[in-house]
Amino acid sequence: MAAVRFLLFFIFCFLPLSLSVSEIEALLKLKQSFTHGDALRSWVPNSSPCSGKWEGVICFDGIITGLHLTGLGLGGNIDVDAVVELHGLRTISFVNNSFSGPIPDFHRLGALKSLLLTGNQFSGNIPKDYFSHITSLKKVWLSYNRLNGTIPDSVTELSHLIELHLEKNEFTGRIPPINISSLKQLDMSNNMLEGEIPKSLSIFAADTFAGNEGLCGKPLDKVCTEKENGTLTTNENKHSNTTMLVLLFLGTIVFLFIFFAFGTYAKDRKGKDFDVLGSEVTSNAEMVEMRMPSSNRSGARDYSSRKGDTKKGSSHGNNGMTDLIMLNVDNGTFGLPDLMKASAEVLGNGGLGSAYKAVMANGLSVVVKRMREVNMLQREGFDAEMKRFGRLRHQNILTPLAYHFRREEKLLVSEFIPKGSLLYILHGDRGTSHADLNWPTRLKIIQGIARGMGFLHTVFPSYDLPHGNLKSSNVFLRDDYEPLLNDYGFNSLTATPIAAQALFAYKSPDYIQFQRVSTKSDVYCLGIIILEILTGKFPSHYVSNGKGGADVVQWVLMAMSEKRVHEVLDPEIVSNTSSVNHMVQLLNIGVTCIETNPKQRIDMGEAIRRIEEIQT
Numbered sequence: 067m068a069a070v071r072f073l074l075f076f077i078f079c080f081l082p083l084s085l086s087v088s089e090i091e092a093l094l095k096l097k098q099s100f101t102h103g104d105a106l107r108s109w110v111p112n113s114s115p116c117s118g119k120w121e122g123v124i125c126f127d128g129i130i131t132g133l134h135l136t137g138l139g140l141g142g143n144i145d146v147d148a149v150v151e152l153h154g155l156r157t158i159s160f161v162n163n164s165f166s167g168p169i170p171d172f173h174r175l176g177a178l179k180s181l182l183l184t185g186n187q188f189s190g191n192i193p194k195d196y197f198s199h200i201t202s203l204k205k206v207w208l209s210y211n212r213l214n215g216t217i218p219d220s221v222t223e224l225s226h227l228i229e230l231h232l233e234k235n236e237f238t239g240r241i242p243p244i245n246i247s248s249l250k251q252l253d254m255s256n257n258m259l260e261g262e263i264p265k266s267l268s269i270f271a272a273d274t275f276a277g278n279e280g281l282c283g284k285p286l287d288k289v290c291t292e293k294e295n296g297t298l299t300t301n302e303n304k305h306s307n308t309t310m311l312v313l314l315f316l317g318t319i320v321f322l323f324i325f326f327a328f329g330t331y332a333k334d335r336k337g338k339d340f341d342v343l344g345s346e347v348t349s350n351a352e353m354v355e356m357r358m359p360s361s362n363r364s365g366a367r368d369y370s371s372r373k374g375d376t377k378k379g380s381s382h383g384n385n386g387m388t389d390l391i392m393l394n395v396d397n398g399t400f401g402l403p404d405l406m407k408a409s410a411e412v413l414g415n416g417g418l419g420s421a422y423k424a425v426m427a428n429g430l431s432v433v434v435k436r437m438r439e440v441n442m443l444q445r446e447g448f449d450a451e452m453k454r455f456g457r458l459r460h461q462n463i464l465t466p467l468a469y470h471f472r473r474e475e476k477l478l479v480s481e482f483i484p485k486g487s488l489l490y491i492l493h494g495d496r497g498t499s500h501a502d503l504n505w506p507t508r509l510k511i512i513q514g515i516a517r518g519m520g521f522l523h524t525v526f527p528s529y530d531l532p533h534g535n536l537k538s539s540n541v542f543l544r545d546d547y548e549p550l551l552n553d554y555g556f557n558s559l560t561a562t563p564i565a566a567q568a569l570f571a572y573k574s575p576d577y578i579q580f581q582r583v584s585t586k587s588d589v590y591c592l593g594i595i596i597l598e599i600l601t602g603k604f605p606s607h608y609v610s611n612g613k614g615g616a617d618v619v620q621w622v623l624m625a626m627s628e629k630r631v632h633e634v635l636d637p638e639i640v641s642n643t644s645s646v647n648h649m650v651q652l653l654n655i656g657v658t659c660i661e662t663n664p665k666q667r668i669d670m671g672e673a674i675r676r677i678e679e680i681q682t
Contacts, residue, residue: 089130090115092151093123099145102164105138124157124675132157132180136671137527139163144170161185161207162524169213173199180205184231191215198223205229209253217242217259232257241267241281251461254278262290273396273459390468390479391449393456397430397467397481405434405479416539418556418568423482431482432467438475439564440556445471451559452478458525462518464542464550480552485545488595489538493604505639505649506682507547508599512652514549515541516677519592522554523585523670530584531557535569536591537608538598557583573607575662586664589673593659597622600653602636619660626657645682652680 093115097106108121116125124132130152141164149155155175162185169188172181173196181203189212197203197220206224209231216239217232224230229251230244240261241254252270260280267274268284275281282290389401408424415421419437426432443451452469459465470477485491488511492503515536522532534557542550557565566572574590577583597618598605605618625634632640635649655676661667668676 089152092148093120093130096145096148099143099148100140101142102139103142105140106135122159126154129154131155132159134159134671134675135163136160136182137162137524141165143167146171146174150174156180158182169196169208173197176200177202179203182207183211184208185210187212189213192218194218195220197221200224202226204248207231208235209233211235213237216240217254222246253459271396390470390477391452392468393452394465394467398428400426400428400430400468402470404428405432410434416553416568418553418560418564431484433480433482435478435480436475437478439561439568440476440559441473442559442561448476448559451555455555458521460518460521462514462549462551463521463554464552483542483544483550485543487539488541488543488549488599489604491543492538492599492602502547503638505643505645508639509648509652509680509682510547511541511543511549512596512599513677513680515551515595516592516674518549518551519588519670520674522551523588526555529555529558531569531571531588532585533588533591534565534571534583536588536595537570538595539608541595570608574664576664579662580664584664585670586667589659589667589670590664592670592673593656594618596652596656596659600636600639600649600656601634602638622653622657648680648682652677655680 090111093109094111097103097109100106106121108119109115109123113119115123115130116128122133122135122138123130124134131154133149133152133155134157136159140160144160144165149158149172156178157180158172158175158178159180159182161182164186165183166187166189168190169183169192172178173193176199178200179202181200182205184207188208192208192213192215196218197206201223203224204226205228206221207229210233212235213232214236217237219242221227221230222242222244225246225248227246227249230249231251231253233253233255235257237254237257237259239259241259241264243264243266245264245266252267252274254275255273256277258280259275259278261282263275263281263283263286265284270285272285272287275286282288390405392399404426405424408426411423413421413423413433416435418439419435422434422436424432424434440448448471452466455466464480464483466478466480468479470479486494519533519536526532533551533554535553536551540551540553542552544550557569557571560568566577570591571577571583571587574583574587576587576590594605594607597603601618601622603618603621607617607619622631622634625631631650631653632646635646635653639649640646655673658668658676659673
C-alpha cells in the first residue's frame with residue numbers, strides 16, 4: 067500500500083514536469099523549422115517557456131496558450147506536428163513574417179481560438195473543409211497574402227467568429243452565405259470576388275467589399291442584375307460596352323462644362339481663399355471640446371492599409387493653388403469652394419494649428435485643421451505621407467478625408483464626431499454622458515485605444531513615433547463609445563523644436579531626460595491615458611504651463627507603495643461592481659507603461675497583449 071501511495075505521489079509531482087519537457091522539445095523543434103530563427107534565440111533548453119523570457123510564448127497558469135511571433139522576419143515551413151504537441155494552445159499569430167506556400171494545417175488544432183496569419187506570402191487554395199475542424203475560432207486574419215480559389219464554405223460553420231479578415235488576397239467566386247450573429251469585423255476588400263453579397267453581410271460598410279469589381283448588392287451602390295447571377299452572352303457584352311462608351315462620352319462633356327464654369331468662378335473669388343476660416347482662435351486648446359467626425363464604420367476593419375484612389379476636388383483653386391486633394395471619398399467629394407461657403411465654428415488651438423468645424427451646404431460636417439508648423443517635407447514628400455494616412459482603415463483610427471498644401475500652411479480635413487473627445491466626455495461633462503462611463507465602457511475604450519495603437523505601430527514600423535500625440539483630447543468616441551485615434555504620424559512632418567512643443571510624446575521621460583523619443587514614448591502616452599481613464603483625473607502632464615490637473619503618475623505610484631491602490635480608482639466605476647481586481651490589474655499595466663527608463667518599460671505589443679487579457 068505504501069508503494070502505491072509513493073507511486074501516486076511520484077506521478078502527481080512529476081507529471082507536470084514531463085509535460086513541460088515535451089512542450090520545450092516541441093517548441094525547439096518548431097524553431098528548427100524556421101529560417102531566420104535568430105529572433106528566437108531566447109528559446110533555449112533547460113529553461114521554462116513560461117518564465118516570461120521566451121520570445122512570443124504566452125502562458126496562463128503554467129500552460130502555453132499562445133504563440134505571438136509577430137514581425138520577426140521568420141520564414142520556412144511551419145512544423146505543425148510540433149505545434150500540435152502544445153495541447154493548451156489557443157492563439158497563433160505569425161503576422162508580418164515571410165512564410166510562403168500553402169496555408170499550414172492549423173485545422174488540426176481543434177481548440178484554436180485565434181488564427182492570425184496576416185502579412186505573409188501564403189498562397190494556393192484553402193481546403194473546402196478547413197474550418198470544419200476548428201469551429202471554436204473567434205478571430206481569423208488571413209489578409210495580405212496570396213491565397214486564391216474560392217472562400218471555403220466551411221467558414222460558415224464558425225459560429226463563434228468575431229473577426230474575419232480576408233482582404234488583399236486573390237480569392238475568386240461568390241461569397242459564402244455567412245450568417246454569424248457574433249461577427250463584428252469583416253474585410254473582403256481587394257480580391258476578385260463576384261456575384262451578389264449575401265444579405266446577412268449587408269450591415270457592413272461598403273469598404274468591406276471594395277476592390278471586387280464583380281460584386282453587387284447592398285451595401286454597394288451597384289444593383290445586381292441577371293449579369294451578376296448568370297453568364298453574359300456575346301450580344302449582352304457588346305450592348306454593355308456600347309452603353310459604357312455612351313455614358314463615358316456624356317460624362318466627359320459634363321466634366322468639361324463644370325471645369326470651365328469653375329475656372330470663371332475661381333477668378334471672381336481671387337484672394338479670398340480662407341476668409342471663412344479666418345476667425346480669431348481661442349488660446350487654451352486642451353480643455354476645448356475638440357469634437358469630430360461621425361464615421362459609418364459598422365463593418366470596421368482591423369489591420370487593413372488598403373490602396374485607394376486619390377481624387378482631387380478640382381485641379382486648381384484661387385491664386386493658382388491646388389484645391390483639396392481627396393483621400394477618402396466615403397462621404398463624397400468636395401473642394402475649397404465648398405469649405406469657403408461653409409459656416410465655420412472655432413473649436414480650439416492645438417500645438418500644430420487651429421481647428422474649426424465647418425458645415426457645408428449639403429449638410430456634411432467636417433473638421434478643418436490649419437497647420438502652419440508642419441513644414442518638414444516638401445510638396446512631394448508631404449503628398450506621399452498624406453496618401454499613406456488616407457489608405458488607413460481600422461475600427462479605431464480616424465482616417466482623414468482630404469488635405470490642401472501650401473508652403474506656408476496646410477489644411478487637413480477630417481470627419482466630425484458629434485459625441486466629442488474622451489477629454490470632454492471624461493472631464494468636461496458630469497451629466498448623462500459621464501454616467502455611461504462605467505467599468506465595461508472604460509475597459510472597451512482602453513482596449514480600443516490599444517488596438518488602434520497596435521495598428522499604427524504595425525503599418526508605420528519605421529517611425530520613431532507611429533502616433534506621437536496620444537492623449538485624451540485626440541481620442542474621439544463614437545456613439546457606442548468605440549474610440550477613434552486622431553493626430554497621429556505628425557512627428558515625421560514636423561521639425562524637432564516644433565514637435566517638442568506640440569506633441570505629447572515629447573513630455574515623456576525619454577525626451578526630458580535623454581533627449582530622444584522612440585516607440586516606447588508612445589507606450590508612455592498609453593500608460594498616462596490608462597491612468598487617466600481609471601482614476602477619472604485630468605493629468606497635469608497635458609497642460610503646457612504646468613498649472614491645473616493632477617500628477618496622476620506620482621499619485622498612483624505613491625498609493626501603490628502604501629498599499630492603498632483602491633483609493634485611486636474613480637469611485638464611479640468602483641461602486642456597484644465586482645471587478646475591482648481587474649481594474650487594479652489594468653492599473654498595474656498602466657504603471658508598467660510609464661516606467662521612467664524606456665529600456666525597462668514594456669513594448670507596445672506586450673502592453674496590448676496584457677490589456678486584451680483583462681475582462682469586465
